[in-house]
Amino acid sequence: MHDDITPAPIPVHASSTRSNAEIAQPVRMRMPSLDLLRGIAVLGILLVNIYSFALPEMVRVEPLFLPDYNAREQLLWYLIYFFADGKFIALLSLAFGASLWFFAHDKASLSLSRLNQLQRRRSLSLLGLGAAHAYLLWDGDVLVTYALFSFLVWRWRVWSDNRLIAVALCLFALQTLLYGSLLLMPADAWQSISDMFNEQALQQELAHYQQGWWQQTPQRISKAFEMQLATVFGGWFPASMMLIGVVLARRGVFSGSTLVSPTNLWGISLGAASLMLLVVLLNRSQGFVSQFALTLGIQLQMCASGLMAIVYALWICRWAQCGNLSHIGAWLRAALVAVGRMALTIYLMQTLIFTGLFYGYGLGWFGQWPLSQLLLLILAVWLCQMIFAFFWLRYCHAGPVETIWRRMIYR
Template sequence: MTASVPEFAPVAAPQRVAALDALRGLALLGILLSNVSGFAGPLLELHDGIDPALRGADRAWATFVYVAINDKAWSLFALLFGMGFATMLARAQAAARGFVAVYLRRSLGLLAIGLIHAWLIWAGDILVTYALCAFALLALRKLSAQTWLALGGALYAAGIGWMLLIAAALTVPGVAVGGPQDLAAAQAERAAEVAAYAHGDYAAATAQRLWFFFDFVVSGWTLMLPLTLGLFLIGAGLARSGVLADPQRQRERLRAMLAWGLAVGAALTAASVALTATPSTAVFTARSMLAQTLHLAAGLPLALAAIAAIVSWLHAGARWPLRFAAAGRMALSHYLTQSLVATWLMYGYGLGQWGRWSYSTLILAALALFVAQMAFSTWWLRRFRFGPLEWLWRAFTYARWPPLRVERAAG
């Protein structure tokens, strides 16, 4: 009698890694808070730090988001993407099923969703970058966990090193500060964003999104692709080493991740803010470039510390992180919903609230939206196995419709 081979298929809820879902939910909240200023203001100013014009509660919220969340949330999400890849690869190997075709379809599906998001909904998309790096991740699937970690660290360090070289080059007299024409061009680009999004119709907003994608996102891939792939590989290496599956055996590594991650991340963030809390991207200077580089570099150690903390707390019996797990299981659906809701509220072709809400109001609205998403996730997943977009994505990935409704026990 021949033993049956387990089928490689969408993972059932009881088999999911709770820590991964909880961390994904927390990262999703951080990404939403990071994106608030990009929903209600020019994307070209998204990395300009704390607006010096803000006062009172607005400044307090902006400071908190910039110091504690910006560059940390997306770094955490990228690490989790790599962890998900390693988990999926391990399941495929355990099931003795082919992985390449499935993951290629998965990545193509993510690329399609990302392009729809970037071109038709919100220009601040990260999914296209993730999808492109996913193809590279697939090509590196046969490497060991230690090689993943080493290569990931090298790629991430190369990206940070490139930014440091740019900062050094900007110390050369005449290079650091552009002329009046450069500043005027930057101001015109920002004014075009405001005109398209705040006052334009859907066609004007879409044209602006396409311009931003091909002029800024594509050119930014020279930095973002190695950084993102580096984070993917680090996350994959950590997952394969057993950080999620066996935290008891990995407790020393988790303690080191927490202690060193907090220390190094806090030091880099403090140094960045000490240089300037308002690094301008309109016209780069050595100071603003160095501040942005240090701030970005702080994202990895602090994201590693967050992973270590949540995994350790869950292993010790803490339950509160699991409240974010349902939202984490529906992260793709919620990510696109956040963009749809925010652009409908803010843009001229929606309710036209661009520029009418204070920063505090934007943050409180974002928190209210996320609380609603958490509640909806719990309600939805009691009835269905996947989020709506996750279900469609899995159907494309596995070339068949997976069961959607949760089967209830009879009697």
């Protein structure tokens, strides 16, 4: 089902040796390590998206607003903050950048104009799917961000590794400066932000998500549009991770031809975890006040999250190459690979499940479940989605949404 290959570098321009009609087919080359990474990432982001699906979003910034504020709930909040918040979206960005490179490699025999045409269709159709997702279902969509930055990453993918790394660092620095510029805001602006984190705002958000779908629509559209505009401000970090994903793919990390030694990997892991621990301690010492959390706090967290995402990717690639697995371990890995192969379907399915359970046009449980119960629900959804993906791909080549996406691309 999968071909484990070591890709050769993509030529900047290749002429067709076969007809475009023969070659311009959906991707046949599968990279199990990349599918595994993408599967883990798309499941992992649910740990953070749950703050928008089932809890007031201010809970993500301030644990004080947890429905049950006790030691157990606080511990779970800190574990998510330490291991998941910002990490899995960065991991998904790595996978997205790598997938752009593999797509170009798979179509290397096409003319450059035909290749660019197919990629434009990929990006535009993903943009359409993301916009529909954001405006019709959930304003926290990330597909629009990925689609917009894919145009830049696609053009830059042919640059040398050193140049891509340098550009990624520049984009990261730009993102850091943009967050740092918030310090220039006047005191009354910070006061208005702080006023958003109070009991009255909490009750307003609870009331909003208890409404029906049509009643939620104006605010959902407004917030989705604001988030898409904010991509210009806050989308440079995922873009930088996409470029790192291109470099990792080109260096054979996802094909298994390049693996970091366990000793070096443990050292990098310790460094990234230490930086993240510093972020937690600093935010806690500052009481998670917005003026710190949204400037220096988020800058440090972004740096730690990027490092931890790379560490996660390297460990996942080692696991993908591991041959001595128990039956449960082998099934788990195969199921996660299946999730990665239909990550778009899984991502949108999570929105349907959780908005159906927690929003007013569903069961209306928004803001009522403690974090501990939500994590148990997430585990159950993960298991169901892994079983669904595993058995779906035994009978179909791609997920249902992936099939629609391919039809939009290849017509």
